[in-house]
Amino acid sequence: MIVAVHALVGATLARLCRTRGQALLLGSISHFPADLLPHRDLDIPEEALLLAAALGLISGTRGPGSLEFAGALGAALPDLENLVGRAFGIPDERLLLPTHRRLHGGKTRGFRGQLALALIGLASLALSPARCADAPERGKAW
Numbered sequence: 001m002i003v004a005v006h007a008l009v010g011a012t013l014a015r016l017c018r019t020r021g022q023a024l025l026l027g028s029i030s031h032f033p034a035d036l037l038p039h040r041d042l043d044i045p046e047e048a049l050l051l052a053a054a055l056g057l058i059s060g061t062r063g064p065g066s067l068e069f070a071g072a073l074g075a076a077l078p079d080l081e082n083l084v085g086r087a088f089g090i091p092d093e094r095l096l097l098p099t100h101r102r103l104h105g106g107k108t109r110g111f112r113g114q115l116a117l118a119l120i121g122l123a124s125l126a127l128s129p130a131r132c133a134d135a136p137e138r139g140k141a142w
Contacts, residue, residue, distance in 0.1 A: 001039045003079045004050035006031050008121030010075025011058050011068040020070035027074025034075075035099035044086060051076060 010027030017023040042050070055072060062068040078097055085095050092100065 001031075001034045001037065002042055002050060002118075003047050003076050004054035005118045005121070006034055006075040006079065007051060007054040007058070007072035008118055009034055010071040010073070011062070012071075012121045013075075014067040014071025017067050017071070020065070020067060023067040023070035024074035027071035028077060029074075030071075031075050031078040032097075032099045041082070044083065047079075 007027075010023075010030050013026050013030050014023035017026055041047075055069070055076075058066070058069050058072050078100075081095055081097055081100055084090070085092070085100070
């Protein structure tokens with residue numbers, strides 16, 4: 001899965017959380033089912049550029065201390081293993097996370113599934129209203 005799509009999914013799911021710590025954890029957990037979907041990985045420079053764009057969008061619209069930003073970071077963090085693996089030539093079979101080893105979604109040439117997830121993430125972030133005034137303060141505690 002393109003790491004920026006992971007970030008958008010994590011940001012969207014973070015809306016269910018009360019603290020940044022919960023958002024970070026839920027974002028991390030969301031990484032694994034998304035990796036099971038058939039997808040195409042990009043080269044490191046492309047992944048980095050798209051992740052920077054996604055995090056910039058989330059930070060600019062929701063704030064760097066927001067639940068959404070914490071969820072996005074949590075969802076992107078597991079792919080650090082892929083980065084290290086590619087940089088040092090570690091074969092996929094030797095990676096630690098199961099969805100990066102043998103359970104990784106089938107490879108495809110297209111981006112339809114990832115595009116759909118990205119659009120769902122963007123739409124839900126764009127259309128979701130701010131939390132109710134009576135809800136706990138967002139971003140105060142980890």
